[in-house]
Amino acid sequence: MRHTNTTRHPLTEKELLATFLPKSCVNQLLREYPSLYHILLHTSEAQLQAVPGVGRRNAKRIRCLQEVITKVEEERTKPIASITCLSEAIQCFQFLADRQQEELWALLLDAKNHILQKKQITIGTVDSSLATPREVFHAAVQQMAAAVIVIHNHPSGDSSPSTQDTAMTKRLLEAGILMNIPLLDHIIIGKYDCYSFRKAMSELWKEDDE
Template identity: 45%
Template sequence: MKKKSDQELLALVLRSQFSRVAERNVREIVEAAKAELSLTDIAYERLMAGIELGRRVAEAKANYNERLTSTHKAVAFCRLHFARLIAEGLQEEFHVVTLDTKLRMINSHQITVGTLDASLVHPREVFRPAIKDASSSILLAHNHPSGDPTPSREDRRVTEQLTEVGKLIGISVLDHIILGREDCVSIREHGPTF
């Protein structure tokens, strides 16, 4: 089957090639409110079902058995695993991915949901699921609702604090990935913590 454009796929899902929605790009559609799309209830449900199905297929394709042995692999993992948060996150969310001794994912845990521009995180909440999962290391991730993945001073401070706590309890912090709209950034790769 020939690869179809976004507009052709939207026309198929909506069963209409004349829809104004088909003139928009996918990001505009995902971010648009129902009223902005001028769709009937059934067409809107069909569109949302198609988007959700696409997300689930992408998540199912994610290779969670891959070892996160480099910054590049950790960033690629987060880009896929947290795709929904990257695309739709309106508030800052802090997540912990627990890893086994081979650096493969055990589980993923949402720790906090913050305000529009802040997320308070405490080491107790971060390491509780890590201890419960008997993980040997963790990967930290949080989104910046602004879309800019540049680590803030507070991001660096939290990473340093959690790294030190991890050393005390024997669970290493592999990295801290900041999730932005167009890019994801590793704090470990982005330079010194202060």
């Protein structure tokens, strides 16, 4: 039985442009500009039309693609006023994926999950942010928050929780019950993925409900 190799390799810049532009046009554009990034984000329609072989029609195609990229970026970076799902909480702190030190933040929410404040609690070392529940809930009390989500990053890029992360989550849950400011989740931001304690270890929250 023959096995088909289904591995897909990323398309080159030339191949990507060739999916919607003539090959001669693609070659000329890549001679005029250093990269696909510059073509799509740093050229006007008039500049594109001035490139030999591009013409008005192809310039408009590129301009439409520029508009798509702009709209997607606007949506991705649009400020979030309230948290309704895990992905929105992660979106608020995606910038942590590239930080070289571990940082711990608290997302402070009102009774309707509107964001009151995004508060940086600590900046630590490469592998530790050295935070305590007291620091987290001090910020929550100051903002009169009704609930809190805690987020920190792993500079290693691996979002898997350590034993210290799990222990800290348990302490935060206990402190939240005592303060009547529930911990809704503890999220770890990695380089390419994220870890939600609420999703992966939901039993911790069930224990606190008993």
